[in-house]
Amino acid sequence: MSTALTFLELTPPSRTVRVEFDGQPLDLPLGANLAAALMVAGVHTLRKTPVSGAPRGAFCMMGACFDCLVDIDGVTRQACMQQVTEGLVIRRTKTAGQNDAS
Amino acid sequence: MMQVDLIVIGAGPAGMAGARLAADAGLTVAILDEQHRAGGQIYRDVDIVASARGDILGKDYTDGLHLTRALAHDNIRHIAGATVWIIEEGTRVGYLQAGGAHVVTGKRILIATGALERPMPLPGWTLPGVMTAGAGQILLKQSGVLPAQAVLVGAGPLLYLIASQMVRAGHPPLALIETQTRAHSLRAARHLPNALRGWRYLVKGLSMIRTLRQAGVQRFTAASEIAVEGEGRAEAVSFTVSGKRHRLICQTVLLHHGVVPNTQMARALDIPHHWDAAQHCFVPKRDDWGRSPQTSVFLAGDGTGISGAKAAALEGQIAALDIATDLGAMAADQRDAQAAILRRAKSVELAARPFLDAAYPPFAGALAPADDTIICRCEEVRAGDIRACATLGCTGPNQTKAFSRAGMGPCQGRYCGLTVTELLAQANGKTYDETGAYRVRAPIKPVTLGELSKMTTQTNESERHD
Numbered sequence: 314m315s316t317a318l319t320f321l322e323l324t325p326p327s328r329t330v331r332v333e334f335d336g337q338p339l340d341l342p343l344g345a346n347l348a349a350a351l352m353v354a355g356v357h358t359l360r361k362t363p364v365s366g367a368p369r370g371a372f373c374m375m376g377a378c379f380d381c382l383v384d385i386d387g388v389t390r391q392a393c394m395q396q397v398t399e400g401l402v403i404r405r406t407k408t409a410g411q412n413d414a415s
Numbered sequence: 416m417m418q419v420d421l422i423v424i425g426a427g428p429a430g431m432a433g434a435r436l437a438a439d440a441g442l443t444v445a446i447l448d449e450q451h452r453a454g455g456q457i458y459r460d461v462d463i464v465a466s467a468r469g470d471i472l473g474k475d476y477t478d479g480l481h482l483t484r485a486l487a488h489d490n491i492r493h494i495a496g497a498t499v500w501i502i503e504e505g506t507r508v509g510y511l512q513a514g515g516a517h518v519v520t521g522k523r524i525l526i527a528t529g530a531l532e533r534p535m536p537l538p539g540w541t542l543p544g545v546m547t548a549g550a551g552q553i554l555l556k557q558s559g560v561l562p563a564q565a566v567l568v569g570a571g572p573l574l575y576l577i578a579s580q581m582v583r584a585g586h587p588p589l590a591l592i593e594t595q596t597r598a599h600s601l602r603a604a605r606h607l608p609n610a611l612r613g614w615r616y617l618v619k620g621l622s623m624i625r626t627l628r629q630a631g632v633q634r635f636t637a638a639s640e641i642a643v644e645g646e647g648r649a650e651a652v653s654f655t656v657s658g659k660r661h662r663l664i665c666q667t668v669l670l671h672h673g674v675v676p677n678t679q680m681a682r683a684l685d686i687p688h689h690w691d692a693a694q695h696c697f698v699p700k701r702d703d704w705g706r707s708p709q710t711s712v713f714l715a716g717d718g719t720g721i722s723g724a725k726a727a728a729l730e731g732q733i734a735a736l737d738i739a740t741d742l743g744a745m746a747a748d749q750r751d752a753q754a755a756i757l758r759r760a761k762s763v764e765l766a767a768r769p770f771l772d773a774a775y776p777p778f779a780g781a782l783a784p785a786d787d788t789i790i791c792r793c794e795e796v797r798a799g800d801i802r803a804c805a806t807l808g809c810t811g812p813n814q815t816k817a818f819s820r821a822g823m824g825p826c827q828g829r830y831c832g833l834t835v836t837e838l839l840a841q842a843n844g845k846t847y848d849e850t851g852a853y854r855v856r857a858p859i860k861p862v863t864l865g866e867l868s869k870m871t872t873q874t875n876e877s878e879r880h881d
Contacts, residue, residue: 319544319666323468323559323584349558357543357648364795368647370543372792374550375456376449376498376860377531377677379825380541380792388863394449 320352330399341397348374348381348392359383359392360406382406416871419443419492420742421735422508422521424499424680427455428724429716430527431482433731433738437525438490440739445519446486447497447510453483455529456549457724459556468559471583475619475724476556482728494519501857502684505711509870511862516870523711523738526681527731530674530717533696534830535569535781536790536798539643540670544650548671552577555584562667564589566652568641569672571775572616575623577669582630589665590633592641592654594672594778603774613767635661639780643668672778676718679829682855684709690847693772694721696833697852704737704754705730713738726764729757782837790838791831793824801835805842811851812836825861828853 326342333339334356341350348371351359358368359381371381374393381392384404392403421437423430426448434446446453454461458479469477486493494512501509507520532547539545548567554560561581565588567574578588610617627634640655644662653662675696678688686707688697698720705713713734716727736754739745784790786799796819804815812828812835815821821835822828828835832853840850 318563320554320560320562321586323471323561346558349554349560352554353558353560359543362795367541367795368543369541369792370546370648372546372550373532373830374546374553375531377826377829378792382825388865389861396451 319355319357322353330397330401332397332399332401332403334403335405343397343399345397346374346393347383347395347397347401347403350397351392363407417445417492417517417519419445419519419521420744421445421523421525421738422447422519423525423527424448424508425455425527425529425716425718426450426453426486426493426495427457427527427529427716427727428479428482429529429718429727429731429734430455430525431486431731432728433525433527433715433735434491435482435485435488436732436735437739438488440735440744442490442739442742442744444491445494445521446491447494447499447508447519449496449498451496453486453493453495454479456553457529458483459553461556464556464559468556468584471580472556473580473583479724498860499680500860500862502680502712502859505684505709509857511860511866514866514869516862516866518870522742523713525705525713525715525731525734525738526718527714527716527727528677528680528718529727530721531677531829532671533673533675533777534790534832534834535670535672535778536784536788536834537568537641537643537670537781538785538788539645539649541789541792541795542643542645543648544645544666545643545668545670548573548577548669549674551667551669552580555580561586562669564665565667565669566590566592566663566665567669567671568592568594568638568652568654569670569778570595571671571673572620572623572771573674574671575620575627578632579623579626582626582632587627587630587632588669590635590663591627592638592652592663593634593636594638594641594780595775596637599774599776603770606770606773610767610770612763613765616767616771641778641780672781673775674717674721675833676720677829678718678852679827679855679859681707681714681718682852683857683859684712686712686714688852691720693769695777696721697836697847703733705734706737722761722765722768726761729761729764733757733761782834783841784834790834791819791821791824793826793831794820794822796821796831798834798838801838802842805839809839810843810845810849811839812853813851815839816853822853827855827859 329340420442423446461479681699715730784798
């Protein structure tokens with residue numbers, strides 16, 4: 314699937330930092346909106362739903378829909394409300410049947 | 416604990432303008448906002464973006480600089496990155512910031528939490544690659560990111576605005592699939608004479624449509640039976656126009672059929688709401704100054720009914736005038752004199768609104784989705800599930816919540832509430848007011864126990880505002 318050009322950046326980032334998404338290293342613009350930076354990097358599915366395992370990506374980009382939930386340092390966060398920082402370790406949230414106490 | 420005269424929740428146009436007027440009147444103000452920079456969604460990140468992309472986003476966006484810069488005032492403390500999760504006794508606001516929980520108290524609270532996209536449940540609207548048009552605009556504003564060959568679906572001025580911004584950015588959308596019909600235009604025409612007082616909005620609309628025509632962007636109108644198709648992500652949009660089925664291949668679909676007040680915070684305070692038929696949404700009860708029945712709590716901006724950024728700023732100022740008088744910082748005759756000027760300006764801003772509401776109504780297909788369409792994105796509850804609940808005797812959203820889990824997920828009903836009310840009202844033959852809405856309870860946004868455990872309750876010298 315050609316996802317490379319789905320989202321475009323008007324200006325190239327001045328500085329990128331290394332982060333990890335689900336074990337994959339990615340270089341994202343420092344200080345960028347995490348959900349936006351992941352889209353540009355070609356990551357469109359941020360999680361699978363706990364009910365049916367359906368893929369989901371960012372939807373509202375303003376912290377209202379909670380579709381862009383990711384796991385950062387063991388805490389579930391909205392990717393659209395996070396900024397990219399150096400060394401960020403992002404994981405997909407757990408899906409159906411894997412719910413722990415959190 | 417920080418103590419101020421006025422707590423403003425939301426640093427969009429209403430909140431910023433209200434905060435500044437209150438500060439000028441001598442009140443101490445704390446303005447809390449979830450984002451890292453002031454501006455709200457309409458002026459998102461304008462302080463740093465205006466110079467980089469102001470030409471693409473237009474003057475209506477860069478105008479926001481007047482408001483963000485006005486927050487630089489000795490009486491105003493802007494608390495950025497702050498998520499409000501609880502309001503107690505109409506005077507105490509709990510918020511999360513940088514992993515910790517804090518409390519601020521104020522004699523008055525101004526809620527200016529703006530609008531949300533009207534939910535647009537269609538087949539396939541949960542697929543990755545489908546976003547709200549507002550999300551597309553936020554990406555462009557904040558991040559300078561835009562989708563290639565996007566398809567825009569729905570109705571309303573925002574659709575034209577983002578489409579023309581994409582044209583100016585050099586990446587026009589593939590097509591607009593619009594849902595308004597000729598019948599809507601005819602019905603809207605009777606509002607045109609009054610709308611002429613707001614002629615600037617009409618001229619802007621025509622100019623945006625011209626931009627799209629010149630760029631050769633395909634437009635379909637009176638579209639129905641719209642569905643997003645794809646395995647694992649959006650791959651195409653199919654729709655019907657004049658009995659003919661169309662299918663456009665695309666990877667990004669931006670949905671929009673209007674915005675609606677974000678009433679989450681007002682609901683959590685048990686402020687009564689009623690149905691606004693013209694705007695097809697619930698609005699909170701407040702008087703001409705924006706004062707709610709809970710007398711320490713005021714409301715302003717699009718969170719009280721959709722009137723746009725300029726009117727929102729005026730409403731914020733009108734509320735701030737009454738708050739200043741309330742707290743003894745302004746004489747009543749001075750308040751009334753200033754308010755008269757602001758109200759005249761507001762009536763001009765509102766003049767085009769009835770025309771726009773009638774010309775670009777919500778998409779009928781999304782107000783009555785097919786049984787197998789997901790309406791609660793979080794819990795994946797379908798329209799048919801809600802209709803089945805109605806058959807079982809459910810009359811309101813709080814009952815269907817318990818029966819179906821719709822509204823029980825992390826978004827707390829923000830993106831299914833209006834749809835559930837709509838479906839129940841239709842199925843039961845009741846009015847929207849009779850059907851009602853979800854009860855909202857704190858936490859208004861999710862809070863972790865770790866954050867709560869770090870709650871600061873001691874008076875912290877560095878946080879005190881004198």
